[in-house]
Amino acid sequence: MQQHSYQSDRESIVQAIRELDSRGLVSGSSGNVSLRLPVEGGQDRYLITPAGVTYDRLDEDGLVVVDSELEPIGEELVPSTESLLHLGIYQSRPDINAVVHTHSLYASIAAVTSTHIPPIVDEMVVYIGGSIEVADYGFPGTSELAAAGVEALGDRRAVLLRNHGMCAAAPTLHEAMRIAVLVERIAQIYVQAEMMGGAVELPDYAAETERQVYLMRSGLAGSD
Numbered sequence: 001m002q003q004h005s006y007q008s009d010r011e012s013i014v015q016a017i018r019e020l021d022s023r024g025l026v027s028g029s030s031g032n033v034s035l036r037l038p039v040e041g042g043q044d045r046y047l048i049t050p051a052g053v054t055y056d057r058l059d060e061d062g063l064v065v066v067d068s069e070l071e072p073i074g075e076e077l078v079p080s081t082e083s084l085l086h087l088g089i090y091q092s093r094p095d096i097n098a099v100v101h102t103h104s105l106y107a108s109i110a111a112v113t114s115t116h117i118p119p120i121v122d123e124m125v126v127y128i129g130g131s132i133e134v135a136d137y138g139f140p141g142t143s144e145l146a147a148a149g150v151e152a153l154g155d156r157r158a159v160l161l162r163n164h165g166m167c168a169a170a171p172t173l174h175e176a177m178r179i180a181v182l183v184e185r186i187a188q189i190y191v192q193a194e195m196m197g198g199a200v201e202l203p204d205y206a207a208e209t210e211r212q213v214y215l216m217r218s219g220l221a222g223s224d
């Protein structure tokens with residue numbers, strides 16, 4: 001394997017993909033992971049998984065560095081088909097440095113059946129920022145999907161993509177991975193609770209208090 005720029009970032013993404021794979025959150029070449037690569041005094045770059053490569057074959061060499069126009073830098077590789085969604089999130093959310101997109105099962109069920117997952121467990125408000133909204137449908141890979149995803153994400157850290165899957169966004173890849181796992185757990189709770197007569201939402205005072213904790217921890221306090 002040759003040495004590339006951003007080697008440790010490349011290793012982090014490959015490790016993240018392997019973890020998503022081992023947890024059953026991605027399969028084949030579905031889902032994708034990216035990182036913001038800040039450029040001092042210039043336009044940020046982004047490191048992203050490639051289009052159409054199955055995860056058992058993905059290594060550090062296969063990741064793509066793109067500029068803010070999604071033009072690959074250095075490598076003759078095609079970035080993920082959902083790159084516009086990743087880029088849209090980075091450009092609208094300066095606090096976000098890592099994005100994880102999966103087609104995980106329960107998140108996808110909720111994205112097919114629901115308009116949103118309301119606040120039903122405490123940690124979803126503390127770590128995600130509140131409800132998990134379902135973005136309007138957008139055809140995969142399009143700017144419409146990206147715009148709908150960004151809008152439904154708002155100032156939170158996870159969004160469901162109508163008839164498609166989910167997207168987690170966080171200041172670090174470690175946190176984005178944690179959120180990807182948490183979203184799947186919450187979606188499973190929600191889907192099964194709905195089958196058992198309906199999920200009971202958190203009391204308003206709890207959701208509001210936890211949302212303030214989220215905003216403070218995220219450095220977003222004052223934006224509410």
Ligand SMILES: [Zn+2]
Nearest residue numbers: 031082164165
């Ligand atoms: Zn997808």
